[in-house]
Amino acid sequence: MTGSSAGGAGAVTRRPRRALSVAYVLRKCLSAVLMLVFVVVVNFFLFRVLPGDPAKAFAPRGRNADPEALRELRERLGLNDSWDVAFGKYVKSVFSGDLGVSFSQHAKVTDVIMERFWPTVLLSGTALVIAAVLGVWLGARAGWRQGSRFDRLGSSAAVTFYSMPEWLLGLVLLVFLNRYGIFPARGMNDPRSTLPAWLDVLWHMVLPVTVLAVVYVAEYSLIMRSSILDERRADYLTTARAKGLRDDLVLRRHALPNALLPSMTLFFLSMGFVVAGAITVETVFSWPGLGRLTYEALRGPDIPLLQGLFLVFSAGVIVMNLVADLLMPLLDPRVRAA
Numbered sequence: 001m002t003g004s005s006a007g008g009a010g011a012v013t014r015r016p017r018r019a020l021s022v023a024y025v026l027r028k029c030l031s032a033v034l035m036l037v038f039v040v041v042v043n044f045f046l047f048r049v050l051p052g053d054p055a056k057a058f059a060p061r062g063r064n065a066d067p068e069a070l071r072e073l074r075e076r077l078g079l080n081d082s083w084d085v086a087f088g089k090y091v092k093s094v095f096s097g098d099l100g101v102s103f104s105q106h107a108k109v110t111d112v113i114m115e116r117f118w119p120t121v122l123l124s125g126t127a128l129v130i131a132a133v134l135g136v137w138l139g140a141r142a143g144w145r146q147g148s149r150f151d152r153l154g155s156s157a158a159v160t161f162y163s164m165p166e167w168l169l170g171l172v173l174l175v176f177l178n179r180y181g182i183f184p185a186r187g188m189n190d191p192r193s194t195l196p197a198w199l200d201v202l203w204h205m206v207l208p209v210t211v212l213a214v215v216y217v218a219e220y221s222l223i224m225r226s227s228i229l230d231e232r233r234a235d236y237l238t239t240a241r242a243k244g245l246r247d248d249l250v251l252r253r254h255a256l257p258n259a260l261l262p263s264m265t266l267f268f269l270s271m272g273f274v275v276a277g278a279i280t281v282e283t284v285f286s287w288p289g290l291g292r293l294t295y296e297a298l299r300g301p302d303i304p305l306l307q308g309l310f311l312v313f314s315a316g317v318i319v320m321n322l323v324a325d326l327l328m329p330l331l332d333p334r335v336r337a338a
Contacts, residue, residue: 021329024329025326028322028325029322032318032322035318036315036318039310039311039315039318040091040094040311043307043310043314044086044087044090044091044307045087047301047306047307047310048083048086048303090307094311097110098110099113099304099308099311100307100308101304102302102304102305103302103303103305104296104297104300104302104305105302109304109305109307109308110308112293112305112308113290113293113305113308113309116288116289116290116292117289117290117312119188119287119288119289120274120275120282120287120289120290120291121274122201123205123208123209123212123278123282123289124212124273124274124278124289125274126205126209127208127209127212127213127216128216128267128270128271128274130213130216130217131212131213131215131216131217131219131220132216132220132263132267132270134213134217134220134221135216135217135218135219135220135221135223135224135263136220136221136224136260136263138154138158138217138221139158139221139222139223139224139225139226139228139263140224140225140228140251140255140256140259141154142155142221142225142228143224143225143226143227143229143232143259144228144232144247144251144255146229151225154225155221155222155225157218158217158218158219158222159222160218161214161217161218162215162219162222165280166211166212166215166278166280166281167280167281167283167284169211169214169215170207170208170211170280170281170284170285171284173207173211174207174284177207183203183204183206183207184203184207185285186285186286187204187285187286187287187288188201188205188287188288189201189204207285208282208284208285208287211278212278216270219266220263220266223262223263223266224259224260224262224263227259227260227261227262227263228251228256228259231258231259232255234255234258236254237250237254237255240253240254261328264324264327265324268320268321268323268327269317269320269321271320271323272316272317272318272319272320272321273316273317274316275290275312275313275316275317276290276313278291279292279294279295282295290309290312290313293305293309294306294309297309
């Protein structure tokens, strides 16, 4: 009887945890879905109020095109539809996976975005991984040795580069390094190159990856330093030191795993922005990714392409934010009680 009661009590204590965990997952998923719906609505109306006439921009003779030709072009592009009709067509196209035809590229928006997607992932993803490793190491060292010369120099450099616009840093590198012709300044590859294609791409990545990585390193370093400072005086670290562990072992085995949580969250959130790419950096270095494509679409304005890009960017951020929210309870059990 007692065992039965104990077993029943154990079942009762486990059930709320499971129900709370499911409720947490459902709440986060519902929030992500609502955010996606909000993005779809805003995505339509936002680009409809942009200044300029896309029909004049993409007419055969530009702004001096024949009025009848402009009328036919607006009709073909769907610009003469009322807002409610256009919105209904847009929602239907989004759920069917057909984002329309680009005015400037004369191809399906989905195909254009996929063509530029992987160069952006290659560029921004490489910079993000490099920055995460270096930033966590630099921030941990700086926070663990608070007040040292390493901390003062590292923190000053991190604040400086974090405050510097990416495009400005890119232009500085172009001015000081490109004059010597060491690294390519434009594009993703050189058709005249005799080197293997992948090596040529890596050579073209040096400058833009350096610009992005420097800014990301500064961000990771500052956040990791703050996390280490919060952990330095914790009781469990005092206990570890009392057991005779070396200072470096205390940092690696005890302080670093607990201080990594904010940096892990930042990493997953940054993964969402990888999809968006770096518009200014890709423009400065003429990198054929989504950032450069966004710049080209804004010059039109190419409304279907802008809508597709904005939807992809927003969906990437929302999905990676959801992944971060779902992984946090596995990394920090305290989140389960939230």
